[in-house]
Amino acid sequence: MSEAGSDPMYAGLDLLSTSVLLVDAGGEVRYANPAAENLLELSLKSLQRAPLPDLFTNGAELSALCAQALAHQYADLRQDLSLQRAGREPLHVICSVSAQGSSELLVELRENVQQLKLDREERILDQSQANKELIRNLAHEIKNPLGGIRGAAQLLELELPPHHLLELQEYTQVIIKEADRLQTLVDRLLAPHRKPHIVGDVNIHEVCERVRSLILAEFPTGLTIRRDYDASIPEFRGDMEQLIQVVLNIAHNAAQALRSRIAQGDAEIVLRTRVARQVTLAKVRYGLALDLHIIDNGPGIAPEIRDRIFYPLVSGREGGSGLGLTLAQTFVQQHLGVIECESRPGLTDFRILLPLP
Structure with a gap:
C-alpha cells in the first residue's frame, strides 16, 4: 500500500476541519489530516506506522470498533469514546469507523462538545x-x-x-x-x-430593570444600557434579592471596566434574556432554562486571570475586592444554575443559565 499522505486522492482530506485518519488492517496509521494532528497533538510523522489503539491507554475499545468495521458487521460505526492519554487530558470524541474496501479503515474523530x-x-x-x-x-x-x-x-x-x-x-x-x-x-x-435563601416568584425583567436603574444612577452620562428582552419568559421560583445582587455585581464590574469608554461617550452594556431548551445544568436535564446575558464593549478580561475570575480575591481592577463574582457564582449555584464568561477585547459576555418551570 502506498503512503496515503503522498497520494493526491487524499489531498481533499487535508481541507477538512474534522479529524480523519486512515488505518490499515493491522491497525497502523497510514495517514492523518492536519485536524487529526491538532486533536491528537502529534505530527503526521509521529502518527504514521503507529498502531492507532496504542496512542491511548484505553485503546481496546477503539481496536474493537476497527475490528468490527473490517469484518463488515456494520456499514458505519459511531460511538462516544473517552480516549485516555498518559499525562494529558482525555479526549471526549464521537468516533466513526467505516471500512474502505477489505484492508483499510477511515476513522473520524469529532470532539464531543456536550461532554466537554x-x-x-x-x-x-x-x-x-x-x-x-x-x-x-x-x-x-x-x-x-x-x-x-x-x-x-x-x-x-x-x-x-x-x-x-x-x-x-x-x-x-x-x-x-x-x-x-x-x-x-x-x-x-x-x-x-x-444569609437565608428567601424563595418567591421572580420576574427576571424586574431584576434587570432594578439593576439598570442602579447602574445608570451611578453612571448617568456616557453609558448606554440596552435592553434586549424576551417577554415570553415565565416567572420562576427564586430569591429576588440574591439575583439582583448577581446581575448588579456583574453589571457594576462591566461599568467599572468601561470607564475610559464612558469618558468617550460610547460605552454600552446589553441585558439580554432568552429561553434555552433542553439544557443540562450540573448533570440535570431541564426542558427550559433562562438564558441571561450581560454584555459590555469594554477592554475584556486580562488573559492571565480569565480562568480564575470566579475565584475569591481575584480582581482585574486595582482596589477591587475580588469577591463580587465569587458571590455571584455562589448565588447562581444556589438556584441550580451555572454562570459562564467569554471575553475578548471589545466584548465580554457573562451568561447565566437558570432552570425554568
Whole structure:
C-alpha cells in the first residue's frame, strides 16, 4: 500500500476541519489530516506506522470498533469514546469507523462538545465547592483572633503613659483600624453562607430593570444600557434579592471596566434574556432554562486571570475586592444554575443559565 499522505486522492482530506485518519488492517496509521494532528497533538510523522489503539491507554475499545468495521458487521460505526492519554487530558470524541474496501479503515474523530461542557461544569462546581469550604474555614480562623487583637490594642491604649499618649496612640489606632478592616472582609466572605435563601416568584425583567436603574444612577452620562428582552419568559421560583445582587455585581464590574469608554461617550452594556431548551445544568436535564446575558464593549478580561475570575480575591481592577463574582457564582449555584464568561477585547459576555418551570 502506498503512503496515503503522498497520494493526491487524499489531498481533499487535508481541507477538512474534522479529524480523519486512515488505518490499515493491522491497525497502523497510514495517514492523518492536519485536524487529526491538532486533536491528537502529534505530527503526521509521529502518527504514521503507529498502531492507532496504542496512542491511548484505553485503546481496546477503539481496536474493537476497527475490528468490527473490517469484518463488515456494520456499514458505519459511531460511538462516544473517552480516549485516555498518559499525562494529558482525555479526549471526549464521537468516533466513526467505516471500512474502505477489505484492508483499510477511515476513522473520524469529532470532539464531543456536550461532554466537554459537562466535564467543565463539573470541574467548576467541584472547584467552587472547594473554594467555599476553604473560605469558610479560613474566615473563621481569621475571625477568632481578630477580636483579641483589637481588644488588646484598646487595653494597651488605656495604659499608655500620658507624656507619650499622642505619639503611641497613632500605632494602637493603626492596629484597631486594620483589625476592623479585616473584620469587614471576613464578614463579606461569610455573607453568602449566613444569609437565608428567601424563595418567591421572580420576574427576571424586574431584576434587570432594578439593576439598570442602579447602574445608570451611578453612571448617568456616557453609558448606554440596552435592553434586549424576551417577554415570553415565565416567572420562576427564586430569591429576588440574591439575583439582583448577581446581575448588579456583574453589571457594576462591566461599568467599572468601561470607564475610559464612558469618558468617550460610547460605552454600552446589553441585558439580554432568552429561553434555552433542553439544557443540562450540573448533570440535570431541564426542558427550559433562562438564558441571561450581560454584555459590555469594554477592554475584556486580562488573559492571565480569565480562568480564575470566579475565584475569591481575584480582581482585574486595582482596589477591587475580588469577591463580587465569587458571590455571584455562589448565588447562581444556589438556584441550580451555572454562570459562564467569554471575553475578548471589545466584548465580554457573562451568561447565566437558570432552570425554568
